Amino acid sequence: MIAAGLALRLVSFGLPVFVVKYGGSILWAAMVYLLLAGLQPRREPWVLGLAAAIFAALVELSRLYHSSGLDAFRLTLAGKLLLGRVFSAWHFLDYWVAIACVAVVDWAALRRGSHPSQKT
Secondary structure (H helix, E strand, O other): OOHHHHHHHOOOOOOOOHHHHHOOOOOOOOHHHHHHHHHOOOOOOHHHHHHHHHHHHHHHHHHHOOHHHHHHHHHOHHHHHHOOOOOOOOOHHHHHHHHHHHHHHHHHHHHHHOOHHHHH
């Protein structure tokens, strides 16, 4: 997930700007869910999804706050990839749809018995 997001943002594949911009946001949100699931593998997908959605919303809302240090970090590659630079209300939709999709896949894996947390 991380490699795909980095490749999408850093390598020119000749994709439309729309795909690069929103594809990166979708992959970032899915990564947030998967990181939380990795830290808490026995949590229910809806709990992980809610936590990921709240975290993503807080990161997006943080773009409305400006300080010299935070703005300087946002200009770096790490800052751009982790926090972003410009607030967009559309990102809430991107993030939440991506998180919901990953949570549904996670839930389906739990129901089928093929979820990593069920392995001994």
